[in-house]
Amino acid sequence: MKLLSQIWVVIVMNIRSLPQRLWMSLAAILAVTVVVAVLLSFLSMANGFAKTLEGTGSNDIAIVTRGGSQSELNSVLSRHAVNAVSVAPGVAKTADGQPYYSAELYVVVNAIKKSSGTKVNIPLRGIDPIGFTLRDHVKITAGRMFQPGKNEIIVGQKVLGQFSGFELGKEVKFGKSRWTVVGIFSTGGTAFESELWADARTVQSQFRRGDSYQTMRIKLTTPGDLSGIEKAIKADPTLNLDVKTEAQYFAEQGQALKNIVRVGWAISIVMSLGALAGALNTMFTSVASRSKEIATLRAIGFSNVSAFFGTLAESVVLSVLGGLVGALMSYLFMDGMTTSTLGASFTQVIFTFELSPALFEKGIILALLIGVIGGFFPAWRAARLPVVVAFRNAS
Amino acid sequence: MTDDHLFDLKGVSKRFIKGKEAISIFDGLDMTIKKGDFLAIMGPSGSGKTTLLNMLGGVDQPTGGEVWFDGKRIDKLSEGQMANWRAGNIGFIFQFYNLMPMLNAARNVELPLLLTNLSAAQRKKSVTAALELVGLADRASHLPKEMSGGQMQRVAIARAIVSDPKLLLCDEPTGDLDRNTADEILEMLQLLNKEFGKTIVMVTHDPSAAKYATHTLHLDKGQFVEKDLVA
Incomplete structure (x- = not known):
């Protein structure tokens, strides 16, 4: 209970001091926003395409084509x-x-x-x-x-x-x-x-x-x-004929979907590395600017665990905020948008982007991961900060 | 070592490695602080005042020797054990107050109590009492930036005493204040020593601040110059 109180105090102080690092924090949020928006755009496109094809095939209809x-x-x-x-x-x-x-x-x-x-x-x-x-x-x-x-x-x-x-x-x-x-x-x-x-x-x-x-x-x-x-x-x-149920036929036509999803994840992961660098930079700066506060709390008797989790929480909050904004942007600009793409028969298949709760969850999990990884090393530094920093005369 | 000893330093040494050079701050230092002392430590820059204060406060460990506090050896405690020891026994007062800028006066004073098992109501009562003692009960909801230097140092004193520690460690507590305000702060420390029996160790450059202490130690190159207070 005592440890939770300590962690909570450090989290509250870190979050309240965010305006002091406004631009850097906004840059970190923006980086995660872009990553999540791109990922969800790809996934909602694949989802919409899949839904269109899934709904098309019926199991009580056979389709016969040349072998x-x-x-x-x-x-x-x-x-x-x-x-x-x-x-x-x-x-x-x-x-x-x-x-x-x-x-x-x-x-x-x-x-x-x-x-x-x-x-x-x-x-x-x-x-x-x-x-x-x-x-x-x-x-x-x-x-x-x-x-x-x-x-x-x-x-x-x-x-x-x-x-x-x-x-x-x-x-x-x-x-x-x-x-x-x-x-x-x-x-x-x-x-x-x-x-x-x-x-x-x-x-x-x-x-x-x-x-x-x-x-x-x-x-x-x-x-x-x-x-x-x-x-x-x-x-x-x-x-010389092939026969399939219509459901099987359209499921096979949807193979392109897997590629859309793969491209979406690949781009998002590469961009995540950039967002990760942003998060690390922001959090190291945050720890540096709060080093005296952290050291003072440690001198008073706060544990290094509270310094660790307080810093990690700040990183996670920034990333999740970015993730939520990214998901919101994706929802506002992509969800329900109708477009067409080349289907397997070299003709256009018209489909609607669909941002489902499951996709939203994936976006937030990615944001969380960026926050946790981006916050871990700065949090470790905060936890290892020498307490004598509190006694240094620089204000 | 007797019951009236709060601190005993026995043959304490402290060395730093800077590049390829070993710098010795203390070498075989012996010292006793009695319960109820108000001790001023003076000395030129580099004499080891702050290093000594850090070791007394358990935020820096000696390289050799023994440190005993109230009959218990503390120089071998782990980092976590040392943090608990500080929380239970030490109140720190810093030159630049070291208040948390995002927390109001009451929240700042409450910080050490979060390390205890007190309920929220009990914590509030203690915070109010501490702020009343330093004359700032009406400033409980003010942020540090809304207060003067003297007021911030009084909040820092309230934070240092709120959990009723045995020892107050003050690092240049009046170094950032004008003379009148400095005197107010020193009178308050004197009151805590005389009326509440707090043991106080204060590092200062200021001879007029040292006059408020019951004893003064002069450090030079890691050695006490005045012998009468050295064990």
Whole structure:
């Protein structure tokens, strides 16, 4: 109890004397602020990207692509392959007894990014009308569904926010063909909202794809059970196809996430070294400026442990303050910010930065570490300060 | 060594190593301080006054010899044990007051009591009594920067006596004060010695300050010049 009182007194005195070292303390806070803000920006970006992809994949939908193709974009499926897989065991049936699947095309078209004015790729997906029902939470929020056989598109809600020229009723030009925006759709925030959708056969015709498709989406009778389809593919030597659940497919597409997180941590750790140097400098200066006070307390009978923890606490307070400001800045400027990045199919995936409590915690833990390491050696010096300093005549 | 001895220094030596040179401050110093003494130590710069005060206060250790306090040997205590010993037995009064600038007078005076088991109420009572004794009860909430030099030294005296130590060690307590204020402080130390029985050791350059003491020792080159007070 006595030791706690001593430590508390030293902490209070150190914190109250911070204004005497205002600029140096502010510099130390700022250094940690920048580190935490950068880290949380990267992590909230990765988090938002992950959430978008996670929400996109469903476990009761199978996605079939050409064997070895990494993404929908470089996959090709013949009409024969589509027909063969559609009758495989495990494929659910519609109410009228037809195989429940959508053969789809996935082509790249140009769009102008509102934020930068640059030309980027976004996906135009050709779907069967039934494909609309193979997505969870899908609904038309404005306008209407496209009509088969017509150059009509419906536009994902996120596309509207990020790219110009896709407002309802507008006419857009892809290559030589012109398309009219007849509807806006939402899918509850998933990656599909980064897409344009049109009638599959119209897309085949306008983009000269003959009778080929790129992917099949199949409703499974049992969620996650691909065995029937896999068997059917193996049994037919003319088929070279990969089949995955949609959830697996999008999880693999999210590999880029790991790199984002790695880059975020690498940059933050390098910057942390700078912040650490700042914290050390501030705290050594603090100990030097308070050497007489520390020595006087030691002369009175205060323990060196109280001098150690009092100094360490000052460093931790400065770092955590920096961490909180960094997290706050990250929250104010990044959280909820919507942007797009190149996904695995070389098309833009639109996602929202998301600063979760877990990420906030990581930022504060990093700030704490900087404070503890940056304060340790100065605190050690404070604890070892000779008590005779109190008797020196310099005021 | 008898019961009325508070301090006994026996054959104490103190040497420093400066570069390749060994500097001897004391070599075989013997000294006794009796309970109730008000001792002034005078001497030219470099004579070893402050080093002696530091050793008496347990903030500096002798290189050789023995230091006994109230019948107990203290020169072999560990750093932590020495801190506890100081807390229980010594009150320090410094030339430049050494108050904590961020704490008000009452909080400054309370510092030594934080090392005791007293409750907050008991501490407050003791702080008030100490501040009343030095005539600064009405300044309890003032910060050091809001007080004069004499007032700050009186707060320092209150801090030194609040835990009722056996010995007050004063390092040039009036060195930063004008004559009138210095006399007030010295009268207060004299009162603490005569009325409250405090043993006081005061290092000073000022002969008129030394007049308030019951004895004066003159140090020169690590040796006492006056023999009558040396054991």
